[in-house]
Amino acid sequence: MGNKKKREARTHTPASARRRRGLAVLGAVWMLLSYCCVEWYASLWLEPEYTTAHMFGFLWAVALTGVSLALPRWTGKVVYGLSFYFFAIFAAVQSGYYAVFGRMMWLGDLRYAGEGGAFMNDVLRGFSTQWWIATVALMVLGCIGCFLVPRGGRPGRLRAACLMAALAAAVGLFAYPQAMFRADANGWGYQSEYRRAMSREGAYTALYDAHKLYEVCGIYQTTVKDLWEHSLYPKTPMYRRQVEHRAAELEEWFQSRPAHEDNEMTGLFEGKNVVLVLMESMDDWLINKTDTPTIYRLMNEGINFTNFYTADFGSVRTFNSEFCANTGLYLPTNGQYAFDYCTNDFSESLPSRFRALGYSAQAFHYNDVTFYNRGVMEPAMGYEAYNCYKNFGMVGDALLSDTGLFENGALMQKFYGGESGKAENYTGFFNFIISRSAHMTYTYDEELSRFALGQYPWYQGSSGHEEVDCLRAKARCCDDLFTYLLRSLAENGHLEDTVIVGVADHYAYGMQDQQRLMEESGVSEKLLREKTPCFIWSYGGPDVTVDKTLNTSDLLPTLINLFGLDGDYHYLGQDAFDEGYPGYAIFQERSWITASGAYEDGRVIAAFTDEGPTDEEIKAMNDLTDTYLRMNNLLLELDYYGRRNAGT
Numbered sequence: 001m002g003n004k005k006k007r008e009a010r011t012h013t014p015a016s017a018r019r020r021r022g023l024a025v026l027g028a029v030w031m032l033l034s035y036c037c038v039e040w041y042a043s044l045w046l047e048p049e050y051t052t053a054h055m056f057g058f059l060w061a062v063a064l065t066g067v068s069l070a071l072p073r074w075t076g077k078v079v080y081g082l083s084f085y086f087f088a089i090f091a092a093v094q095s096g097y098y099a100v101f102g103r104m105m106w107l108g109d110l111r112y113a114g115e116g117g118a119f120m121n122d123v124l125r126g127f128s129t130q131w132w133i134a135t136v137a138l139m140v141l142g143c144i145g146c147f148l149v150p151r152g153g154r155p156g157r158l159r160a161a162c163l164m165a166a167l168a169a170a171v172g173l174f175a176y177p178q179a180m181f182r183a184d185a186n187g188w189g190y191q192s193e194y195r196r197a198m199s200r201e202g203a204y205t206a207l208y209d210a211h212k213l214y215e216v217c218g219i220y221q222t223t224v225k226d227l228w229e230h231s232l233y234p235k236t237p238m239y240r241r242q243v244e245h246r247a248a249e250l251e252e253w254f255q256s257r258p259a260h261e262d263n264e265m266t267g268l269f270e271g272k273n274v275v276l277v278l279m280e281s282m283d284d285w286l287i288n289k290t291d292t293p294t295i296y297r298l299m300n301e302g303i304n305f306t307n308f309y310t311a312d313f314g315s316v317r318t319f320n321s322e323f324c325a326n327t328g329l330y331l332p333t334n335g336q337y338a339f340d341y342c343t344n345d346f347s348e349s350l351p352s353r354f355r356a357l358g359y360s361a362q363a364f365h366y367n368d369v370t371f372y373n374r375g376v377m378e379p380a381m382g383y384e385a386y387n388c389y390k391n392f393g394m395v396g397d398a399l400l401s402d403t404g405l406f407e408n409g410a411l412m413q414k415f416y417g418g419e420s421g422k423a424e425n426y427t428g429f430f431n432f433i434i435s436r437s438a439h440m441t442y443t444y445d446e447e448l449s450r451f452a453l454g455q456y457p458w459y460q461g462s463s464g465h466e467e468v469d470c471l472r473a474k475a476r477c478c479d480d481l482f483t484y485l486l487r488s489l490a491e492n493g494h495l496e497d498t499v500i501v502g503v504a505d506h507y508a509y510g511m512q513d514q515q516r517l518m519e520e521s522g523v524s525e526k527l528l529r530e531k532t533p534c535f536i537w538s539y540g541g542p543d544v545t546v547d548k549t550l551n552t553s554d555l556l557p558t559l560i561n562l563f564g565l566d567g568d569y570h571y572l573g574q575d576a577f578d579e580g581y582p583g584y585a586i587f588q589e590r591s592w593i594t595a596s597g598a599y600e601d602g603r604v605i606a607a608f609t610d611e612g613p614t615d616e617e618i619k620a621m622n623d624l625t626d627t628y629l630r631m632n633n634l635l636l637e638l639d640y641y642g643r644r645n646a647g648t
Contacts, residue, residue: 024564027148028069031080034145035061038087041138042219044102045095046133046211049412050200053178053218059169060220066166069150070159077149083622084142091219092135096127101509101528104210106335107226109315114202159209163457165428172223181215208333208629209589222439230335235336243637250640253631258580260561260569265577269538272274272428273498274354274559278322279478279533281438283508287533291472292479294486295533298500303544305576309551309585309593310506310529312337313632319372321505321552326381328571333588336349340372342380345642350556351430352382353565358427360417362387365434366399383432387414400451402435402481406488416492428497432487437477438509442470454476467511468520496539499562503555504532525605527591527598536562548583549595550576570644572632584621586628593619 003227039057050053052191068080094104203212207229214222233239271447272603282295289296314320314331316338322336324330327349331338346352351361361382369375378386389399392411398404406412408496417426428570430466430590434575439448444466453460459473482502489495507529511517513524534555550558560567574581584594597605597613604613634640 027145027257028065029152030148031068031145032065033060034084034141035064035087036491037138038084038140039092039218039220041134042091042095042214044134046098046214046219048218049215050177052200052240053214054218055176056218056221059172060218063169063173065165066162066164066169068164070162073149077146080149081142081146085139086141087220087223088138090223092138094214094219095131095135096275098211099127099131103315104214104222105315106230107223108230108280108335124329143220147540175611177217207335210335212589214333218226224502226335234336235610236238243634246634247643250631250634250638253627254570257574260557260575260578261580261581263561263575263577265542266561267561268542269499270564271428271497272503272538272563273359273428273494274350274563275489275498276325276350276430276432277481277485277503278318278325278434279438279502279504280318280435280635281440281471281510281534282435282475282478282504283506283517283521284533286438286471286475286508286532289321291475293481293537294479298482298502298537299535301534301543302500302535302541303341305534305545305546305548305550307547307549307583307595308503308532308534309549310504310532311551311553311585311587312506313532316372317506317509318434319377321503322372323377323381324552325503325555326432328553328573329635330553330572330588330632332636334628334633334637336633336637339377340517341636341639342376343372344636344639345645346381347645348567348571348641349382350559351432352426353560353567354430355384355388357565359428359430360384360414360426360428361432362414363432363434364405364411364415366388366390366394366404366436378432385414387411397451400448401455402433402437402478403484405433406484412488415488416494433481435481437481438471438474438508440508442467442474442508442511446470448474453507455480465513465516467513470515471508471511499536499538499541501536501555501559503534503552507532508529525589525600527593527600528606530587530593531587546576548581549585549593550583551585554583570640572628572635584624586625588629590622590625590629592625 025541030273038056039054039061043053064080064083068076068083071078071079090107092137093110097105099104181199181204184199184201200216203209203216204225207213207225208221213225217225218365229540285293286292287299310317310321311330312320313324313333316331319338320331327346332341347356351363355361362385363374363378363386365374365386367374368390369386369388374386375388389404389408389411392408394404398407405415413431417429417430437448437452441449444453444460445450449470452470456473456476459469459476461469463469482500485500486495489498507521508517509529515530518524518526518529521531523529523531534550536559551573553571554576555573557569557571557573557642558576560569561577569575576583589600591598593599594613594617596607596609596611596617597604598608599613600620604618607613
């Protein structure tokens with residue numbers, strides 16, 4: 001009993017009380033600083049444009065620290081640990097993603113993470129040593145913070161003070177954006193709705209781009225707004241009523257566009273078969289007589305679209321272009337998951353339109369049916385089946401080469417119209433091939449690069465640049481696909497009645513040396529890298545060069561016209577041969593490209609004519625850009641084609 005009293009006396013000495021208070025202050029300060037460090041860490045890699053991002057970060061640090069300290073010790077420790085690591089890990093993921101792709105993702109895009117897992121090791125090797133050190137240090141910082149959460153009971157006055165601090169920070173998080181927007185409006189005014197949309201207010205309220213939002217309000221506010229706007233709010237009745245109310249906008253927009261009129265290219269390919277090839281990572285500078293002789297010949301003998309841009313919507317480039325080429329729609333830019341729309345009506349898609357004519361329609365690729373959920377999405381878009389090469393006994397080099405498709409009897413039977421291969425029940429075939437050869441990464445020790453250099457060893461060391469060597473060798477392997485395709489068509493008696501469509505999914509963004517890539521592409525602005533090859537070839541068909549500025553969404557209505565398919569052309573894109581369509585490419589960051597120039601971040605970055613885009617064109621294109629992006633999302637959200645077919 002005496003020893004117990006002595007211990008209690010020691011614990012209540014002024015010295016021990018001061019020590020406890022000192023540790024409590026240290027823990028509180030450490031917690032506050034660790035939350036601030038998450039924002040600081042993100043800024044190292046994500047490069048915020050405005051100091052407001054740091055102010056938002058500080059307010060969130062105060063709010064989270066106040067809440068953690070106001071709770072009982074163990075509860076506060078759990079809240080601190082979960083909140084810190086949630087934001088810290090997401091900041092690390094965002095910074096790593098930004099380092100590779102030059103953009104940020106929405107939380108919903110994490111559902112695509114499985115598709116990138118196969119290339120994760122190659123991507124991680126591209127991260128700098130500084131990134132790894134800073135990331136590890138941030139995680140250690142959180143561990144120390146968990147240990148330093150102040151011990152002992154919280155006096156009532158202290159808990160009340162912490163809650164008041166958290167409440168004051170919360171009020172600041174609500175009031176600060178409004179004050180910022182008013183300052184912007186008073187400072188230079190809003191001369192147009194587009195200018196408002198491109199301002200900090202537009203980035204904050206429209207959420208058209210995750211990085212633009214981050215530049216305004218930092219990693220904490222970006223994450224929370226993303227979670228609410230894209231995951232929670234869409235599940236409310238209020239959101240559905242809002243979307244339904246906007247349905248009339250779509251019809252008004254289509255009615256405002258001039259009706260499509262037949263032209264000299266209408267029905268040119270009527271009745272022919274179709275092979276649509278999505279060329280993985282095939283950049284425009286890779287198409288030449290030396291590296292890609294077959295593709296080069298097809299482009300120059302057929303319809304060659306010389307100013308074709310594969311705009312990047314959503315956060316997955318390949319599936320975005322795959323989806324758009326088939327349906328005429330880009331992936332949603334509002335953070336929604338593309339596969340949430342698999343139950344939409346895609347009866348106006350390319351495979352659906354050709355199947356309605358009695359064609360067979362098959363999709364072919366090496367990867368699993370679960371990759372991009374193609375086993376569900378390809379049939380949803382109108383294909384009879386998605387044919388994974390692995391399910392047809394293909395292994396080893398056959399999976400590394402795009403030409404293995406043409407050496408597999410079972411796949412060729414499907415390719416030419418059915419299991420029998422005689423196509424008794426079909427009037428033609430519409431086939432979709434997704435190539436693999438030129439996929440990232442571009443190092444000598446990467447699997448696809450080793451295969452390509454094994455086929456064409458003279459490329460290694462030929463340019464003095466490892467990535468360029470690998471890309472050129474891989475491009476040659478993609479070219480082999482078209483060589484084998486032509487041979488197969490000829491052997492099966494379909495060379496003269498088949499149209500080949502080649503379109504890239506994106507430029508070679510997986511190349512680490514982007515400066516060298518821009519040099520190879522001959523461009524000085526990053527936006528101009530998005531130009532990629534696109535061509536349509538048929539035996540004895542027209543030799544036409546189309547210089548009009550076009551984008552991926554224009555491919556579907558162009559093919560509808562070339563094959564003489566009936567329709568009212570209620571698509572996002574337009575027919576390339578429609579004289580009333582001037583042509584343009586619009587990007588989700590609200591930049592655009594026309595025949596006169598390129599516009600990005602509120603300024604003309606390139607002029608293609610002596611005058612460049614005029615003030616009138618800039619205003620018109622800015623207004624169109626805002627509408628275009630909104631209509632793309634609404635077409636998916638409202639299941640527009642399903643409503644039309646149902647008469648609602």
